[in-house]
Amino acid sequence: MESKESAIIPAIEPYVEDSSRRNFLKQSSLLTAVALTPEIAVKAAGLHLHEEIAAVFEKMPLKMEVNGKSRMLSVEPRATLLDILREQLELTGTKKGCDHGQCGACTVHVDGRRVNSCLTLGVMMNGKKITTIEGLAHGDQLHPMQEAFIKHDGFQCGYCTPGQIMSAVACIREGHAGSEHEIREYMSGNICRCGAYPNIVNAIQEVKNGGQEV
Structure with a gap:
């Protein structure tokens, strides 16, 4: 059986140049040592330890397509796709919730499939196509799902709405919008604290039944 180490290293290799691989391993060893340090010792080290940990991360190149545009970035290996989108690309439509x-709330599409961007490392997106809520509309022409959410009042505070819409589009593309029960099941990963679930279901059903391209 393939070990965890052998599974992780090949996934990282495309982003680490041969000349810096030794430094990368040293950094990994340092972080492992820190993780195993007793909590009391970590607290005693205070802010200095935090600064030293942050310093070991070297930025890495990242090339990905975001909303149809090629992006060349330099990112920390620990940075999530969510933070890269919001902080480096200023695409703040994707929300940071939990x-x-x-x-x-942070749902985006990666190569057409929905993912939680808060759990996705940015460096793993090299060569991928990312679509955020900002990339659904065509100029002033809203996406059918956006129009349906407005029509059916599928939001109240609006904070969860971008993630809800991205998941709703994916729900139809995946073929999981055949009934109200199925929609609720495959939208269950998106929480609306305002409780607009019936309206969200109605919006999805209208787009699905209307046969509009999503």
Whole structure:
């Protein structure tokens, strides 16, 4: 059986040049040592330890297509796709909710499939096509799902709405919008604290039944 180490290293290799691989391994060893340090010792080290940990991360190149545009970035290997989108590309439509993959507010499409961007490392997106809520509309022409959410009042505070819409589009593309029950099941990863679920279901059903391209 393939070990965890052998599974992880090949996934990282495309982003680490041969000349810096030794430094990368040294950094990994340092972080492992820190993780195993007793909590009391970590607290005693204070801010200095935090600064030293942050310093070991060297930025890495990242090339990906975001909303149809090629992007060349320099990112920390620990940076999530969510933080890269919001902080480096200023695409703040993708929301940071729980930051633990439990609310769905950060949902985006990667190569056409929905993912929680808060749980996705940015460096793993090299060569991928990313679509955010900003990339659904065509100029002033809203996406059919956006129009349906407005028509059916599928939002109240609006914070979860971008993630809800991205998941709703994916729900139809995946073929999981055949009934109200199925929609609720495959949209369950997106939480609406305002409780607009019936309206969200109605919006999805209208787009699905209307046969509009999503």
